[in-house]
Amino acid sequence: MPNFYRLSKVGDLAGKETLTNMAIPANLGTSYWQILVNIIRRQLETMAGTERQRELRRRRNRSKKLTLLQKKAEKSSKTEKAVIAHKLRRLSPGAEQLIKAWKLV
Incomplete structure (x- = not known):
């Protein structure tokens, strides 16, 4: 019978909790753990902040794009x-103003 790790709670800076009830085989290796940590980190990042902070984050990402x-x-x-x-x-x-300014049409 394989060994399993059980994840229960992951807390973020705001004190919220993300509950995961997953049985993960212990022999999967580090790459699987890195993927799992990245998924949990993304969940915590998207939940963090006030509506204004999320709005500003969206604006910054839009300007980069x-x-x-x-x-x-x-x-x-x-x-x-x-x-x-x-x-x-x-x-x-x-977008229409940008298209005219960039002469895409």
Whole structure:
């Protein structure tokens, strides 16, 4: 019979708890544990903070993505520009203004 580790509670800085009731075989190796730790860490990060902090985090991520798309748009062909315009429409509410400013159409 294999040895099992049982995870019960993982606490974060705000005092909240994520309950996991998983039996994990002990012989899976370190890569599995690293994956599991990353999953739990992501859960805790997404729960942390006030609504304003989450909003600011989304804005920062959106601005990073917009910067990357703008750099790609400068070097792209017409078909690639159409794809970038589609991504912009999904990403940002002010996409039409950006599309005109970046001359994607």
